[in-house]
Amino acid sequence: MKILVTGGAGFIGSAVVRHAVRAGHAVVNLDKLTYAGSLSNVAEVSDSPLYTFEQADICNRPRIDMILARHRPDVIMHLAAESHVDRSIDGPAAFIETNITGTYTMLEAARAYWSDAGRPEGFRFHHISTDEVFGSLGATGQFTEDTPYDPRSPYSASKAASDHLVRAWHETYGLPVVLTNCSNNYGPYHFPEKLIPVAILKALAGAPIPVYGAGDNVRDWLYVEDHADALLTVVGKGRIGRSYNIGGENEATNLQIVTKICALLDEKRPGNRPYAEQISFVSDRPGHDKRYAIDPSRIRAELGWRPSVTLDQGLERTVQWFLDNEDWWRALQTRDGVGRRLGTGG
Structure with a gap:
């Protein structure tokens, strides 16, 4: 199978590229190479005859x-996105x-390509999205594929809109699509602006480790290599027009995550x-989902x-x-926004 991966130099995209090769x-690998993209993320496979890069x-x-x-x-896996709330x-x-x-733009290009090729039966447009489109849960319950959309941030609203476009292109034009909505990812090559890499690097630097509010916001944590495996499973076996929620089955508060990281560092680098x-x-x-x-x-x-993988x-x-x-x-420390507080709403 030949796969075109958009955003393949980013965190999740590069995991998909490595796993697929x-x-x-x-x-x-199609990537614009914005602040969060790096070809070092795919260096492991860059010399493979199976790998090609297009900026x-x-x-x-x-x-x-x-x-x-x-x-x-044969398929398009669309991961390219701005992703930081x-x-x-x-x-x-x-x-x-x-x-x-x-x-x-990707949907229209895919539709034209698919139509010009005679609408091959095996073609798929796989749109990768987030659980944040569903909004915020209370103390109980879980998101299912039928949960109504209720995005609360500009990021989640933009992803919700993209999900709706993908479904509309399937219903209106017959474009063969599959969709996935994932929980919070973590793991190797995680750009240092999200909670887990920030906590690790602030700890190592001897700096304050920032935790928003009381640290009681809960997320379901998904190891990125597991996510890549799930995405390739869906693009290969998922039913056309179907969406699949991908979770790590690992709920924890932000404070619990940071505390676990500190304990691991105490052990590994006291x-x-x-x-x-x-x-x-x-x-x-502002508007932090609970x-x-x-x-x-x-x-x-x-x-x-x-x-x-367990948490x-x-x-x-x-x-x-x-x-x-x-x-x-260390090579990323000078990139835009790294090391400073963003999203204060000021």
């Missing part, structure tokens, strides 16, 4: 058309452009005092997939990876 698939903006229709005509992929609060325009206009003493509670993010939780029963029942196993692997790959994260 290891599995013997030909991969075309392009998903909003540039002529360029996308040319890439599709050149490489003739805090950045969407400070600058929503980029999220509207990339997540909505970019998805529209300092002069426990790292947990660096935890600092800061003003909460709890996300995924019901993954559909993907488990229909496709036989479930996560292979404790995944965090141990992640902390060790950051300790072992200092050159990777």
